Amino acid sequence: MSSRKEILVFDNILSLRSWRKQFIKQDKQVAFVPTMGSLHEGHLSLVKQASQHCPIVAVSIFVNPAQFAPNEDLNEYPRTLSNDLELLHSLDCVDAVFLPKVEDIYPFGIPLDVEKQKGAFVEVKGKSHQMEGKSRPLFFRGVSTVLTKFFNIVQPNCVFFGQKDAQQCIVVRTLISDLHFPIEMHVGKTGREHDGLAMSSRNKYLTPDQRNYATTLFKGLSAIKNEFDQGEKNREILLNKGYELIENIAKEVRENNLGFELKLDYLSLVDPRTLEELQEIEEEKGAILSGSLYVGKTRIIDNLLLNCTL
Amino acid sequence: MSSRKEILVFDNILSLRSWRKQFIKQDKQVAFVPTMGSLHEGHLSLVKQASQHCPIVAVSIFVNPAQFAPNEDLNEYPRTLSNDLELLHSLDCVDAVFLPKVEDIYPFGIPLDVEKQKGAFVEVKGKSHQMEGKSRPLFFRGVSTVLTKFFNIVQPNCVFFGQKDAQQCIVVRTLISDLHFPIEMHVGKTGREHDGLAMSSRNKYLTPDQRNYATTLFKGLSAIKNEFDQGEKNREILLNKGYELIENIAKEVRENNLGFELKLDYLSLVDPRTLEELQEIEEEKGAILSGSLYVGKTRIIDNLLLNCTL
Secondary structure, three states: OOOOOOEEEEEOHHHHHHHHHHHHHOOOOOEEEEEEOOHHHHHHHHHHHHHOOOOOOEEEEEOHHHOOOOOOOOOOOOOHHHHHHHHHHHHHOOOOOOOOOOOHHHOOOOOOHHHOOOOEEEEEOOOOOOOHHOOOOHHHHHHHHHHHHHHHOOOOOOEEEEEEOOHHHHHHHHHHHHHOOOOOEEOOOOOEEEOEEOOHHHHHHHOOOHHHHHOOOHHHHHHHHHHHHHHOHHHHHHHHHHHHHHHHHHHHHHHHHOOOOOEEEEEEEEEOOOEOOOEEEOOOOOOOEEEEEEEEEEEEEEEEEEEOOO | OOOOOOOOOOHHHHHHHHHHHHHOOOOOOOOEEEEEOOOHHHHHHHHHHHHHHHHHHEEOOOOOOOOOOOOOOOOOOOOHHHHHHHHHHHHOOEEEEEEEOOOHOOOOOOOOHHOOOOOEEEEEEOOOOOHHHHHOOHHHHHHHHHHHHHHHHHHHOOOEEEEEOOHHHHHHHHHHHOOOOEEEEEEOOOOOOOOOOOEEHHHHOOOOOHHHHHHHHHHHHHHHHHHHOOOOOOOHHHHHHHHHHHHHHHHHHHOOOOOOOEEEEEEEOOOOOOOOOOOOOOOOOEEEEEEEEEOOOEEEEEEEEEEOOO
């Protein structure tokens, strides 16, 4: 039917490793895009970029238990494997999909209670405790651990991550350089819906009413960026623009009795190198402007880069 | 003068990496022996074993700050580089020595106060807190972190560790399997002096009187192993043999007013897979019998394997 590139699907480490080996001898570079599945245009765009950098492209789909807290949505997280494989196939540039089993990645099991965990864990100190890490204290430890394992299994030359998870990009960049992985990191732009909402697998949780108001965070961040672009560099003045706009929309939601609330988790304005909160933005250094908003029970995140890259 | 194999000495990561690369293309296996220098016969025996397994042998010499506690001997630790290089040269089987600088391995610095540390750290949970980890709580975190970095830099096919550091062997084996490093691990037997004292760089700290009594730990462990070999499997009965023997010698040292004391830190009898303390030894599972003794200010460690391997 289709003459598209065949995708090899590996559900175990040994077979993936032996597939990988041939490209070492052939001296062909391998790009790797780790995902949790439930793929959207943001992921697909990363995969396309990967294929422009390397002749071989591997994608993993693995909902990583270690990055969920006990109160989070590990069980509800959307799993849409056959659709994901179809989407990847349609791109006509993916060579392999890695679908490991939890017990292969965590042979000692992975209890959500951290005190009961056994085995090797990796953390990036100094960049994992603030911003997203404040709301999700073990999130980046889970991310760093699973990526260390995946990097050793896939042995990619390049890896691709989305700007949407800005702090994750910084943590992974530090992980790679500090643990001396021989890997080049690339960051792809945040994919957005027509109204600006950052694409996310968790957007599937939103009801139609919630979806209408889910752009609130992006609107707040955009208002702040607008001020910054006009020359304002002071934290308080900048963030207040966002707080006001978001609070006004949250009030509208409350007054309309829509059956859910908008609740801001945080807005953050940090140095892109140290992730320390900034009082004044220096033009040459720039800043990462980010935030998180609860839309009903769904927590969405977004960020804009002020004169910097990740 | 000598027609012995030339040793390439690398003091930076980039040049080591580019040396390493040729063997990937040539499909030649590389063995790696990480050391803290101050080499003795135990190290040399590991290096010889390494050369029997792989055509290429790399040795690192790096006193790793991350595995020393603030009260420990980081500054005093013996550094004997030119002698080390001579010894390695005399073996005629070493291809490369890696002498990284602290700032290359820890670009964020490595303050001994763990709260101030930044960057990526690795720990093996469940196997790092007992035995040596009880006396040295961050020791194995330091070991796991530096080895993860070294494994990514050297990319060895095989690594070699000494049985003398039994718990380290178990931790490293778990690190390798759990982080999925494509590395084969080998354990070499403990090198011993003519009187049984386990070889250690720290033996250099001992005065002649202390050296005479430093065999006390080995004697205690041997007495216990002797009971085990004769059929005794009960923890209390076995360990009491050791406690008694060591206490008798410690008493002798006190009575002779030698100006130092022998002080047992611990004796331990654990399951070789879980490192849990055992009440009864099961013949098929065996046990690791280990201990630590202060000889004056010098802390020595030793172990014997009861019907098991590492």
